[in-house]
Amino acid sequence: MNSLKFQPTLGEPCSLLQLLCDERRACCSKKKLLPKFLLFPVGCAALPRGRSSSCPGVPAGLAVLEGPSMDTDPEDTDPDPEEYSRFGWPVPRESRVSRGATGHDLGSAGGGSGSAPCIYGAASKPERAERPAKCDVIQSPKIMEAAQKAGDRAVPESAACTVGARYSSAVESLCKDLEFVTGESGDVQLDPTLAYGAAALTFKDVSFELLPGRERILSPCSGHFEPGTLVALMGPSGSGKTTLLDILAGKKTSPYTGQVHLNGLPRNELFPRLTSYVPQDDVMFPTVTVKEQVMFHTALKTEVPSTVRREDWAKTIELQLRAVGLEEVQNSLIGSDVVRGISGGQRRRVSLACGLATGAQIFFCDEPTSGLSATDAEQCVRYMRLLCKKYGVSTVVAIHQPRQEVAVLFDHLLLLTSGDVVYNGKMTEARRYWSDAGFPVPDLVSPTDYFLDLVTPGTLDSQVDLFREFYQTSPKGKASVDELVDRELCKAALTAEELLEARHRRLSQFGDMPPLRSHSIYGVRFQKQLQKVFCRQVRLLLRDQQGVTEILVAMVQALVVGAAYIGIGKGEDAGYHQVGFYFMLVMTCALSGIKDVVSTREPGPGLDSEVPARWVEFGLYYLRECSGDSEGMSEPSFRVGLPGALGDEDDEDLHEKDSPSKKARATHKQGSGEVTMDSLRQLLWEQAQMLLDAQKSSTAQVQHALQDLEKRQSQRLDAVEAKLQHHDTKTVGIEERLLDLQDRLSKVEQGQGSAAGRGPDRRATLVFGGWKNQTRKNVLLHQLNSAITGLNLKDEFDSEPFTTGLRRSIALCNFKKREGEGEDGCRTRMLGILQAINTAKVSMDGADKPLWCSFSRSPEERGRAALAALVKKSVMRLCPGRGGDLEVEFSSGMTWIREDQLSGMGTAPREVRNPMEVLTKAGKGWIDEHTLAKWCEVDVAAIREIASEHRF
Ligand SMILES: Nc1ncnc2c1ncn2[C@@H]1O[C@H](COP(=O)(O)OP(=O)(O)OP(=O)(O)O)[C@@H](O)[C@H]1O
Ligand SMILES: [Mg+2]
Numbered sequence: 029m030n031s032l033k034f035q036p037t038l039g040e041p042c043s044l045l046q047l048l049c050d051e052r053r054a055c056c057s058k059k060k061l062l063p064k065f066l067l068f069p070v071g072c073a074a075l076p077r078g079r080s081s082s083c084p085g086v087p088a089g090l091a092v093l094e095g096p097s098m099d100t101d102p103e104d105t106d107p108d109p110e111e112y113s114r115f116g117w118p119v120p121r122e123s124r125v126s127r128g129a130t131g132h133d134l135g136s137a138g139g140g141s142g143s144a145p146c147i148y149g150a151a152s153k154p155e156r157a158e159r160p161a162k163c164d165v166i167q168s169p170k171i172m173e174a175a176q177k178a179g180d181r182a183v184p185e186s187a188a189c190t191v192g193a194r195y196s197s198a199v200e201s202l203c204k205d206l207e208f209v210t211g212e213s214g215d216v217q218l219d220p221t222l223a224y225g226a227a228a229l230t231f232k233d234v235s236f237e238l239l240p241g242r243e244r245i246l247s248p249c250s251g252h253f254e255p256g257t258l259v260a261l262m263g264p265s266g267s268g269k270t271t272l273l274d275i276l277a278g279k280k281t282s283p284y285t286g287q288v289h290l291n292g293l294p295r296n297e298l299f300p301r302l303t304s305y306v307p308q309d310d311v312m313f314p315t316v317t318v319k320e321q322v323m324f325h326t327a328l329k330t331e332v333p334s335t336v337r338r339e340d341w342a343k344t345i346e347l348q349l350r351a352v353g354l355e356e357v358q359n360s361l362i363g364s365d366v367v368r369g370i371s372g373g374q375r376r377r378v379s380l381a382c383g384l385a386t387g388a389q390i391f392f393c394d395e396p397t398s399g400l401s402a403t404d405a406e407q408c409v410r411y412m413r414l415l416c417k418k419y420g421v422s423t424v425v426a427i428h429q430p431r432q433e434v435a436v437l438f439d440h441l442l443l444l445t446s447g448d449v450v451y452n453g454k455m456t457e458a459r460r461y462w463s464d465a466g467f468p469v470p471d472l473v474s475p476t477d478y479f480l481d482l483v484t485p486g487t488l489d490s491q492v493d494l495f496r497e498f499y500q501t502s503p504k505g506k507a508s509v510d511e512l513v514d515r516e517l518c519k520a521a522l523t524a525e526e527l528l529e530a531r532h533r534r535l536s537q538f539g540d541m542p543p544l545r546s547h548s549i550y551g552v553r554f555q556k557q558l559q560k561v562f563c564r565q566v567r568l569l570l571r572d573q574q575g576v577t578e579i580l581v582a583m584v585q586a587l588v589v590g591a592a593y594i595g596i597g598k599g600e601d602a603g604y605h606q607v608g609f610y611f612m613l614v615m616t617c618a619l620s621g622i623k624d625v626v627s628t629r630e631p632g633p634g635l636d637s638e639v640p641a642r643w644v645e646f647g648l649y650y651l652r653e654c655s656g657d658s659e660g661m662s663e664p665s666f667r668v669g670l671p672g673a674l675g676d677e678d679d680e681d682l683h684e685k686d687s688p689s690k691k692a693r694a695t696h697k698q699g700s701g702e703v704t705m706d707s708l709r710q711l712l713w714e715q716a717q718m719l720l721d722a723q724k725s726s727t728a729q730v731q732h733a734l735q736d737l738e739k740r741q742s743q744r745l746d747a748v749e750a751k752l753q754h755h756d757t758k759t760v761g762i763e764e765r766l767l768d769l770q771d772r773l774s775k776v777e778q779g780q781g782s783a784a785g786r787g788p789d790r791r792a793t794l795v796f797g798g799w800k801n802q803t804r805k806n807v808l809l810h811q812l813n814s815a816i817t818g819l820n821l822k823d824e825f826d827s828e829p830f831t832t833g834l835r836r837s838i839a840l841c842n843f844k845k846r847e848g849e850g851e852d853g854c855r856t857r858m859l860g861i862l863q864a865i866n867t868a869k870v871s872m873d874g875a876d877k878p879l880w881c882s883f884s885r886s887p888e889e890r891g892r893a894a895l896a897a898l899v900k901k902s903v904m905r906l907c908p909g910r911g912g913d914l915e916v917e918f919s920s921g922m923t924w925i926r927e928d929q930l931s932g933m934g935t936a937p938r939e940v941r942n943p944m945e946v947l948t949k950a951g952k953g954w955i956d957e958h959t960l961a962k963w964c965e966v967d968v969a970a971i972r973e974i975a976s977e978h979r980f
Contacts, residue, residue: 205418206351209410211436216417218256223420224534225527226255227290227302227389229276230516234286236271236447238706246271248286249449250506250513251442253424255389258409258416258437260455261426262476263444264484269426270308270394272444276424277305277392290390291521297549298524304329304388308395308426310375314364315571316564318357318374319345322381327560329386330531330551333539348385351411352377353404373400380408384415389527391415391423398428406434413437435476445483450495452509461505465498467491753834756805760832767842793884794858796829796839796865800874805834812839815870815879824861840884858883891949892921892933894980898946899923899931899955902974907964921953925963931955944972948980 208215235248246268253259261269274280276288278299288295290302312321323345332341349358354377362378363369370378380396391412397405409430412423416439425438441458443451451458458479459469467482469475482491499505522530525546532544542553550557569575589612596605799808812829816822829841845854862881869878885893896918903914903925915924923930929937936943936954943954955975961968 205414206407206410209413209417209437211413211438216414218420219418223418225389225522225530226420227422227527228255228292228516228521229253229390229422229424230289230292230513231276232287232289232513232517234272234275234284234288236268236275236280236282236284238710243706244447246275246284246444246447247449249444249452250286250509251449251452252509252512252516253422253440255422256416256420257422257439258413259422259424259440259442260430260435260438261424261442261444262428262430262480264446264480265428266446267444268447269444271447272442273392273394273424273426277303279305279392289517290524291527292517292519293521293523296524298528298546300549301329301551302388302524302527303390303392304383304386306379306383306391306393306396308398310372310379312362312375312378313564313568314362314367314369315568316362317359318354318362318370318378318381319349319359320564320567321362321378322348322385324560324564325382326385326387328552328557329388331535331542331553331556333535333541335539345385348381351414352381352384353407354378354381373404376400377404377408384412387531389421391421391425393423393425395426395428397430397434402431402434405430406437409434409437429480430476432474432476435474443479443483445492445496446485448496448499449506450483450492450499451479451505452499453504457504461502464502464504465495756834757832760830764830764832792843792845792854792858794841794843794861795882795884796841796879797837797881798870798875798877798879799837799872800876801837803837803872803875805831805836808837808839811872812879815865815868818870819864819868821861821864824857888950889919891951891980892953893918894978895921895931895933895946895948895950895953895955896923898975898978898980899960901978902960902971903964905974906966906970910963913963921948921950925960928956928959928963930960930963944975946975946980 205216230252232250233248234246234250235244236246237244249272261273263269271280275284275286278288278295290299316324319342323342326345346355346358349355354374357370357374361367361369362375369375376396376399380393383391383393383396393412396412397408400408409425409427412425415421416423427434430438435455438455441451441453441455442449443458451461453461459475462469462475462479462482467478469478481487481489483495484490485492528546529544532541535541545551545553569579593605593609596602596609796812799811808831809829816825816829825841826844826846827842829839831839843854843858846857849857862883865879865881871878896916900914900916900923903910910925913925917923920933922932929940931954933948933950933953935952936945936956940954940956940959942958944957946953946955955971957968957971957975961971964971
């Protein structure tokens with residue numbers, strides 16, 4: 029074992045490799061140093077096997093590994109600087125082993141001079157290399173000071189003898205690196221030994237609508253994040269942070285508009301291999317330990333050189349856990365409601381560690397700090413910044429309201445409100461932007477708190493519209509972002525494939541690597557996925573009591589079934605029994621797991637996170653389920669037809685044409701897996717609308733049916749009424765005739781009259797009228813009787829009044845000569861009634877005239893009256909002004925105007941020329957139409973026309 033001596037350089041871990049190279053060049057005669065270094069997926073230390081070293085300067089994430097001794101390797105050759113460069117590790121031409129030597133010294137071989145900077149290595153393209161910003165490492169005075177102090181420390185050689193000691197030093201270094209994270213520009217140096225590429229993220233006009241043309245969740249927004257940038261995605265709750273993050277991370281399965289580019293090129297299927305996503309919810313198996321969880325995820329994301337030992341790898345993971353404050357609980361179970369495990373905040377950090385440990389080039393973290401204490405949150409963000417700055421990765425973090433110390437750690441701020449961008453630029457420039465908008469941040473107020481207060485809708489200070497408008501119109505707002513995006517999209521840089529190749533090349537230097545799976549969407553081979561998933565599954569099975577029970581039950585079952593089939597190979601029916609046995613065996617194995625996959629179980633963490641994250645293939649999930657999911661981590665539950673729920677495609681209900689759930693789910697088909705309160709609300713709203721529509725249409729149907737029924741009933745009633753009227757008329761007629769007959773019979777008996785009658789005696793009949801048209805008989809008689817009673821005339825009547833039809837508006841009443849009455853006694857009584865009624869002017873309901881009463885005339889009287897009435901009608905209609913000159917005598921039918929007689933019964937006097945002769949019920953009559961026409965000053969034809977329609 030050779031001993032490597034060097035002076036550690038605290039705070040400048042990148043120099044470790046340089047030191048080793050230089051030492052090697054100086055001390056060793058051996059060649060080919062590179063293969064003796066091993067690099068872990070997330071920043072691994074590279075040290076030659078067998079070299080003893082004290083490594084306080086080992087950078088964060090570096091692990092010193094054991095490998096084949098170069099002493100024993102006959103192929104070992106001295107490393108050639110060109111060879112380093114070829115593999116993407118630029119090595120300085122001149123060895124520098126000095127206190128305070130920095131990684132920048134090593135890495136800035138090109139960076140400072142403007143040539144290809146270290147981070148991009150040999151794989152960098154010139155265009156991307158033109159970006160100097162991330163490689164121009166600014167020396168922080170803090171770092172220089174710390175390095176100076178560290179250089180003063182002497183490291184005993186003996187301390188570097190064991191791997192464990194080297195790890196301790198590495199961990200120490202990591203913690204010290206964290207201390208340097210201040211948020212200042214250049215607080216942490218880029219580590220060219222570990223950074224393997226640069227991935228810039230650019231997005232243009234990205235927007236999302238829940239339903240096309242309806243609710244807009246995210247308005248079109250654009251942006252560009254340089255490699256190594258820590259981006260804060262901030263905004264009030266529901267502002268669209270997760271939506272934007274999902275779109276950028278390629279996790280959004282619902283349709284959205286806009287494009288997302290990696291290094292200026294549209295994302296392709298390799299994008300998930302270069303990225304890592306920490307979701308808002310922690311979905312993990314409760315019975316794995318923290319360390320196992322992180323190791324599992326890391327192992328599935330990328331291949332590890334074959335020479336890396338398991339325990340070394342585990343140590344690397346421990347570093348990650350320590351950095352996020354989980355070192356003490358690394359062997360604790362994750363836990364759940366039923367399994368005691370780590371706290372919620374710690375679980376959040378496990379999710380974060382899982383994402384960060386995968387060696388991705390871009391991290392997306394959705395609220396990684398929610399549920400953490402302020403101090404823990406700060407530590408996590410510091411660690412993220414450390415990774416960004418040290419390894420050149422970009423990190424986009426959706427975060428709610430970080431405190432001031434945390435906010436300054438971010439380089440970039442994208443502020444959203446109600447789906448609109450209100451700021452997209454550097455965190456350091458946000459204050460000025462707010463001032464320009466007219467809202468300078470007051471002293472002693474946290475800027476991020478102030479920003480959020482102003483853009484949160486519904487608060488007292490809310491200025492949402494103002495800032496939305498300001499972003500659209502300000503030159504520092506949308507205009508500058510669009511310009512930047514257009515500029516960046518024109519630049520060419522490493523493709524996703526080239527980035528993967530760069531990483532693969534880097535790792536290949538430290539051990540045998542399987543061939544690069546440059547076209548696969550999965551980071552590791554299927555065999556490895558299978559091995560990892562299988563091992564974890566067995567472990568989970570054994571840890572779970574229910575799982576153990578299941579195994580025991582299965583064994584007992586196997587014994588029982590086996591016992592039942594003992595000796596099936598013998599006898600005549602052997603073949604028959606064997607076929608039955610094999611059939612049962614195959615069916616049991618094939619079907620036992622399917623029910624768990626497709627029917628009643630909630631999807632477990634495997635499907636929720638591992639499959640979409642491209643860690644394992646779906647087939648493995650199926651195998652896992654078939655092998656028996658024993659964790660008991662999710663209660664069996666029956667699935668409901670929610671939009672976007674998993675497995676919509678398999679739901680038979682969806683094949684029903686126009687089923688409500690089909691419509692609802694078809695709308696969300698693309699968004700499988702995203703069941704949110706809003707989608708539930710939308711579904712409920714749609715179903716409520718459908719119920720209301722159904723209710724409305726059924727109400728209309730019922731109303732229609734009721735109207736039909738009413739119409740039919742009224743027709744029937746009319747028919748019945750008509751019949752009744754008919755019968756009534758008949759009855760009245762019969763009654764009248766009966767009365768008449770009785771009257772005549774009594775007269776005949778008394779020897780006063782003849783048997784041939786002519787109806788009621790008109791001379792002893794009163795006529796009543798004054799009701800509105802169509803008044804029904806019973807109403808009419810009721811009103812007449814009331815009036816008679818009201819006028820105290822009841823006793824004057826000999827009989828009840830009657831009508832001759834149901835709707836005749838005339839009532840009649842017969843009178844008789846009473847005992848003791850004289851010859852005219854009856855007429856006098858009738859006249860009294862007539863006068864009393866006509867002077868009382870009793871008004872009937874709805875009638876124009878009051879109740880009237882008159883004597884009924886005989887036909888002769890009516891005939892004569894009709895003749896006189898014709899003259900009167902003609903005068904009143906044709907020449908009302910002559911009304912005053914007209915004299916009428918109805919009883920004789922004679923009329924005059926001044927000296928001229930105009931009508932009379934019988935034959936007209938001789939002096940009347942060409943009289944109009946008419947036939948009345950009282951006999952012949954005449955009218956002097958010419959004289960009448962002369963008085964009325966009309967043509968005689970007008971008189972004739974009136975006469976033609978007159979009834980005599
Ligand atoms: N698939 C979806 N279906 C229904 N609503 C959705 C969907 N995706 C997003 N939304 C709605 O869009 C809005 C923004 O959601 P998003 O999760 O992006 O907000 P957020 O800013 O991340 O909120 P929080 O800070 O609370 O996590 C919310 O009102 C949410 O209900
Ligand atoms: Mg969210």
